[in-house]
Amino acid sequence: MEIQETTPISISVANRRLVKRLLLITVAMFGFGFAMVPIYDVLCAITGLNGKTGGRVAAVESSAVDEARTITVEFIASLNVGAPWEFTPQVNRMQVHPGQYYQTHYLARNLTGHALVGQAIPSVAPGLAAQHFQKIECFCFTRQIFQPEEGREMPVVFRIDPNLPPDVHTVTLSYTFFRVDDAGG
Structure with missing residues (x-):
């Protein structure tokens, strides 16, 4: 079995790519959470769930x-x-x-x-x-x-x-x- 050496440059590129993905996921989660309130209100109005009067x-x-x-x-x-x-x-x-x-x-x-x-x-x-x-x-x-x-x-x-x-x-x-x-x- 051969062990491959990684260079500092490839680790740095991989870390940047990971950070970008994590930031994208964070922004997407925040946007989804922000959109849930109006989506929930519409769902309740359509189905009558949650007992909103x-x-x-x-x-x-x-x-x-x-x-x-x-x-x-x-x-x-x-x-x-x-x-x-x-x-x-x-x-x-x-x-x-x-x-x-x-x-x-x-x-x-x-x-x-x-x-x-x-x-x-x-x-x-x-x-x-x-x-x-x-x-x-x-x-x-x-x-x-x-x-x-x-x-x-x-x-x-x-x-x-x-x-x-x-x-x-x-x-x-x-x-x-x-x-x-x-x-x-």
């Missing part, structure tokens, strides 16, 4: 209340990791009739000694129900400014569209509360 409902067409049908709405609150808040739903579940308007509250408290800004991101499960869950008023539409140690009730006014498929008996409304770092604190 599509934001504020400006005008909800009036329809009859279906009193023969009862849907259980569950309320969940979670915090972004390390968030300096208390955040809970006022009630954990509610029995509702499709077409009727309901109001509930989430309770939030700033646990720090300085002002904070928070934003809630909603999610509805099952994903199929997201397009039938209509929020008329919601604290999630705007950022919430909390003074030091301030707590408050934050309202959600909603209704379930009577066109919700009949095999859906439970709908879960979940909010994750994030700290937004433009509070100056």
Whole structure:
């Protein structure tokens, strides 16, 4: 077996080629990660996955209340990791009739000694129900400014569209509360 000697020039060329490839891979990975957010939003809009409700409902067409049908709405609150808040739903579940308007509250408290800004991101499960869950008023539409140690009730006014498929008996409304770092604190 013969051992080939490599010259410093061939190692240097190989190293440059490797560095160029690694840089190209790094740029491609960054570009892919950057493109994932709009791709994910489009995928969610097409498939109804992730329970995105599509934001504020400006005008909800009036329809009859279906009193023969009862849907259980569950309320969940979670915090972004390390968030300096208390955040809970006022009630954990509610029995509702499709077409009727309901109001509930989430309770939030700033646990720090300085002002904070928070934003809630909603999610509805099952994903199929997201397009039938209509929020008329919601604290999630705007950022919430909390003074030091301030707590408050934050309202959600909603209704379930009577066109919700009949095999859906439970709908879960979940909010994750994030700290937004433009509070100056």
